[in-house]
Amino acid sequence: MAERVAKVDVYTLTIPRETVYLGDPRPGENVNEKGYIVRKGNRTVYPTMDRTVVVRLETSGGLVGWGETYGIVAPGAAIAIIDDLLGPYVIGRSPQDVVVIHEDLYDLMRVRGYTGGFYLDALAAIDIALWDLNARLADRPLVAMLGGRRHERLPAYISGLPKRTRAERADFAAEWQAKGFDSFKFAAPVADDGNVAEIATLRERLGSQARIACDMHWVHTAEEAVSAIRAMEPHGLWFAEAPVKPEDVDGLTHVAARVSTPVAAGEEWRTVYDLVPRVARRACAIVQPEMGHKGVTEFMRIGQYAQAHNLAVIPHATIGMGLFMAASLHASAALSAVSCHEYQHSIFEPNRRLLTGDMDCHEGFYSLPTGPGLGVAPSEEALNLLRKH
Incomplete structure (x- = not known):
């Protein structure tokens, strides 16, 4: 019987930075209590640390695949989507069906307009982990x-x-x-x-x-x-x-x-x-x-x-x-x-x-x-x- 996904875990990883992304703050660019800074040049928020969301998938035979997505701002949003929605729908699926799984998970929220943002970021982490597993099951590099x-x-x-x-x-x-x-x-x-x-x-x-x-x-x-x-x-x-x-x-x-x-x-x-x-x-x-x-x-x-x-x-x-x-x-x-x-x-x-x-x-x-x-x-x-x- 083909191996199936048996476990989905999601983590955050925070890594301190010596220098804020894009360099030291300019006048009027202040770090708030959450560690965020808004660059005046593009009105975009950035964290003062590196932070990411990591997914670990494990198969029924104990093989592990890893995925990752953005966690630089509000990582809890992507985590909640994986924990509450995507993860449970991956359990029991074969990593060899990775493209089919991607399409199934995308369709779950299509009619609600979630064609971007945190939902697709969360799906990206799952997809990467499934591809990692798929290639490891074949004992081949992903590019192959x-x-x-x-x-x-x-x-x-x-x-x-x-x-x-x-x-x-x-x-x-x-x-x-x-x-x-x-x-x-x-x-x-x-x-x-x-x-x-x-x-x-x-x-x-x-x-x-x-x-x-x-x-x-x-x-x-x-x-x-x-x-x-x-x-x-x-x-x-x-x-x-x-x-x-x-x-x-x-x-x-x-x-x-x-x-x-x-x-x-x-x-x-x-x-x-x-x-x-x-x-x-x-x-x-x-x-x-x-x-x-x-x-x-x-x-x-x-x-x-x-x-x-x-x-x-x-x-x-x-x-x-x-x-x-x-x-x-x-x-x-x-x-x-x-x-x-x-x-x-x-x-x-x-x-x-x-x-x-x-x-x-x-x-x-x-x-x-x-x-x-x-x-x-x-x-x-x-x-x-x-x-x-």
Whole structure:
């Protein structure tokens, strides 16, 4: 008899940070009693620590699979969804039916409009854990279960330059360039002297061959975004990420049609249904699936749909403890349209001790973790830090 899921446990993991994400607070940015800070540059809330939600599935034969999703804000919401709703409906199912299970769980709340947010985040953690189990049952790496490996190595770009001044950020980027990285992305909300000054300084410091992108963090109207992107283009802008609010599909379409720079979007999307209308409108040239929001099933559907429409895929990568990062690398390696992958160095490097396995990012390239399933699992230190709910 095929193995079935016998147990579903969900945990939180909190990891202190030396520096707040995107760098030290700017004037008027205060940390509240919950440890949250709102960045004035994009009006978005961030925690002052790394925090993630981790799922552990165990089969009737004792095999364990791990999944992970966002826990940076209100982790109790995703935990409650897993504990109260998704987990019980996974018990008794075969991990080999992972795509069917994903569709069944998605359908549970379809008519209530829960096609995004915490519900799909929670589903992503379950989906990743099921794929991990499915691959471990076959004693194969996850990439093999997704159709095979298209990339031996994945190029990585340096994301975020968390230093206080523009000169310090340029020096910091140059340090990574000396380590073998040739692609970079700066965050507009903390480009204190303006985007043009930021990219001009980076270009001067990094040279003509470096690729430099700008994360615009959804703050502009369409016309503002067009003007901002055109102003950066003389300095060789690689791509412009999130130029308008996520819900402004018309605005994204307007921007993409009026600039020379490729427009990138998709970090916040949960399913392929988010991509379909944007492809129909030719609203972006680069798709940025985020594994922690989507899970393996939807990540692959988005990637394959993008490939079928000749779009580039450059996955987004916010990282908790690294479980969904490993899943993202496996899925990315199976997609021919993936040309690069985000490298959140300020999270990946200090948190890598929390995983077993050989996942790495070195000299400008990711190394896919080897071994069955995700190729990684929580380390002994991480197991001691997990808090069960």
